[in-house]
Amino acid sequence: MRRPVFFLASIFGVLFLQIIFSNHFNPLRIQPNFLLVAVIFLSFYADFKINVAIAFLAGFLKDSFTAGIFGANIFSFLICAIILDQYKRYIYREDLYLKVILVFVITLVNGLLNLVIVISSISIPFWGSFLFIVLPESFYTTLVAPALFWIMRKCALKYSI
Amino acid sequence: MLRYKRLLPYLSVISLAIVLLLARFPVVSSLKKPTVDGSKIFLKILNYPFQELKKILFYHSAYNQNLALREESAQLKNKLVELEELRQENDRLKKLFNFKHDSNFTLIVSQVIGRDSVNWLASLIIDKGKENGVQNGMCVITDAGLVGKIVEVGSFYSKVMLINDPNSSVSSLIQRSREQGITSGTVTGELRLHFLPVNSDVKVGDLAITSGLGGVYPKGLVVGKVTEVGEEADGLSKSCLLVPAVKLSRLEEVLIMVR
Numbered sequence: 001m002r003r004p005v006f007f008l009a010s011i012f013g014v015l016f017l018q019i020i021f022s023n024h025f026n027p028l029r030i031q032p033n034f035l036l037v038a039v040i041f042l043s044f045y046a047d048f049k050i051n052v053a054i055a056f057l058a059g060f061l062k063d064s065f066t067a068g069i070f071g072a073n074i075f076s077f078l079i080c081a082i083i084l085d086q087y088k089r090y091i092y093r094e095d096l097y098l099k100v101i102l103v104f105v106i107t108l109v110n111g112l113l114n115l116v117i118v119i120s121s122i123s124i125p126f127w128g129s130f131l132f133i134v135l136p137e138s139f140y141t142t143l144v145a146p147a148l149f150w151i152m153r154k155c156a157l158k159y160s161i
Numbered sequence: 162m163l164r165y166k167r168l169l170p171y172l173s174v175i176s177l178a179i180v181l182l183l184a185r186f187p188v189v190s191s192l193k194k195p196t197v198d199g200s201k202i203f204l205k206i207l208n209y210p211f212q213e214l215k216k217i218l219f220y221h222s223a224y225n226q227n228l229a230l231r232e233e234s235a236q237l238k239n240k241l242v243e244l245e246e247l248r249q250e251n252d253r254l255k256k257l258f259n260f261k262h263d264s265n266f267t268l269i270v271s272q273v274i275g276r277d278s279v280n281w282l283a284s285l286i287i288d289k290g291k292e293n294g295v296q297n298g299m300c301v302i303t304d305a306g307l308v309g310k311i312v313e314v315g316s317f318y319s320k321v322m323l324i325n326d327p328n329s330s331v332s333s334l335i336q337r338s339r340e341q342g343i344t345s346g347t348v349t350g351e352l353r354l355h356f357l358p359v360n361s362d363v364k365v366g367d368l369a370i371t372s373g374l375g376g377v378y379p380k381g382l383v384v385g386k387v388t389e390v391g392e393e394a395d396g397l398s399k400s401c402l403l404v405p406a407v408k409l410s411r412l413e414e415v416l417i418m419v420r
Binding site: 019020023030035048049062065066069071072075078082118122125128132 | 211282
């Protein structure tokens with residue numbers, strides 16, 4: 001019972017962090033994808049089915065707080081959950097460097113998937129959006145990921161997850 | 162066969178993701194509004210310490226601004242008397258010419274409680290919704306100018322699409338020369354006034370205001386100031402870069418125009 005409560009509390013906690021962060025600290029209009037970092041972290045503590053549920057919830061919550069296409073984040077988060085399931089077996093849970101590289105790759109994939117969906121409905125330039133939004137978002141997310149991993153790991157240890 | 166069996170869960174998730182994206186089931190999307198409504202109270206509580214901290218941090222600049230504003234206020238009061246005289250004269254003349262007057266707006270003050278969680282869209286979440294009389298399409302402003310319009314209304318929250326969102330388009334005109342065009346946002350958060358005639362009279366420093374065409378935004382709201390003038394890629398029209406009149410990244414309170 002402790003595990004699902006921890007997963008839910010983490011996702012909602014990170015969601016509020018995401019909203020508050022974007023409301024008060026948004027240099028250059030770019031915000032890190034905290035929810036994706038949480039999904040990556042939690043994927044090391046659960047099996048595929050649970051990871052899909054977590055990714056669905058995170059995507060749904062992200063979609064709820066945007067004026068964009070509903071379902072775009074659910075889609076990209078679910079695809080990322082599949083990629084994570086394929087690659088997490090090659091990464092040691094406590095290896096921060098590999099996990100940070102994984103965050104960069106997954107954020108990039110997530111950003112590209114979202115960009116493709118957005119481009120199908122609005123006419124925005126692909127390369128401009130990739131260079132000025134997707135890439136900076138991936139770097140920014142990679143930068144904040146160690147801090148969030150550290151906090152979440154502390155919580156996970158405290159509640160013996 | 163075994164390989165296909167192993168791929169089955171992945172294929173099911175991919176299918177689910179595609180179906181959810183394309184079908185847009187009302188059952189799933191209807192959960193969106195209660196989720197944001199339910200989160201509003203937490204967001205307000207979590208925003209509170211940051212807002213208080215900002216008040217303390219910016220006390221010095223606020224004090225200086227207060228002194229400058231008092232001076233400006235005294236000058237404006239004199240101007241207001243003058244303008245009131247002109248307004249009354251204008252009303253009298255309009256009645257004489259049988260014009261219809263369409264400025265019966267009331268304003269609802271609303272607090273910004275969140276921003277769009279996606280980087281290439283520009284929208285705000287505000288703390289007033291259907292219960293406060295807010296409806297889709299209503300215009301949102303500040304004392305400095307146009308902010309955007311309401312695109313989603315929950316019971317106790319609304320989402321505002323900012324004018325620098327790539328989906329936004331505002332029928333605008335250059336105040337000085339009355340040249341008309343369409344102002345739209347970009348993914349990098351800039352504002353661009355498109356479709357100006359190729360020989361139009363536009364200069365850096367000109368003010369762009371809403372033209373009132375389309376009926377969404379009332380006429381005369383300040384959109385932004387021209388910072389760069391250029392030609393469109395096709396060479397058939399001019400476009401210019403605007404700096405928004407409102408600091409869209411630092412909004413804390415906005416006004417909703419209710420008819």
